[in-house]
Amino acid sequence: MPKTPAYQRIKSAILAKIHAGQWAVGSAIPTEMALSREFGVARMTVNRALKELTDEQVLERRQGSGTFVAQQQFNQTFITVRNIAHDIESTGKRYHAKVVSQLALPHSDLPPSARVVFHNTQRLYKVEIVHFGDDKPLQFERRFVDLAIIPAFEYQDFNKINTSDYLISQVPLVRGHYFIEAKPCPPDVATFLDCQPNSPALRLSRYTYSGDKVVTFVQMWHDGATFRFDGELG
DSSP states (O other): OOOOOHHHHHHHHHHHHHHTTSSOTTOBOOOHHHHHHHHTOOHHHHHHHHHHHHHTTSEEEETTTEEEEOOOOOOOSSOOOOOHHHHHHHTTOOEEEEEEEEEEEEGGGSOHHHHTTOOSOOEEEEEEEEEEETTEEEEEEEEEEETTTOGGGGGSOTTTSOHHHHHHHHSOOOEEEEEEEEEEOOHHHHHHHTSOTTSEEEEEEEEEEETTEEEEEEEEEEETTTOOOOOOOO
């Protein structure tokens, strides 16, 4: 097996400390000289690791001040990772969320759609939430999170806390992938969305990485007869 390059080991060590909460958002990390001594490598190797983490928006380098854990910003051409509560309230509707299911589960118990996303992950957490506007269900969220990266996730009250906001506040989410599909609404999801089973539905699926590991995989279902995606370009 090829030996992991030194700069990659430094990147992984920095991410591990951020995941563990030792370095919070806004915290200064050690200097290049200190990291060079800690890992027994040249400053040029440390510089490469820090530069790549900066390019990935995990770190922020401030001239004359040092290097800090960055606050993540997510802007994509079509979909922005955002708080659905704000979106619903911005339309003048009253928002509330209801957790309908939550449990920790091993990798072997994941559905196929999630199993292919997570690798070498022993313990995951599934939460299912219905999001309402004026007491009408507008979105059904089924989310899986790697507890090895965010162990405190299972102790949060997601009736009150938005899942995406919480994840962004806990770890640097550096990249991801999403896709939107038109699907017949499964009977269990239709129950929560108050629509007919197998009626047209829109499903947004997204998985998001921190470093080289998937932190979360989520599927968000919407009644195709009443929901649409829209936004501004440019």
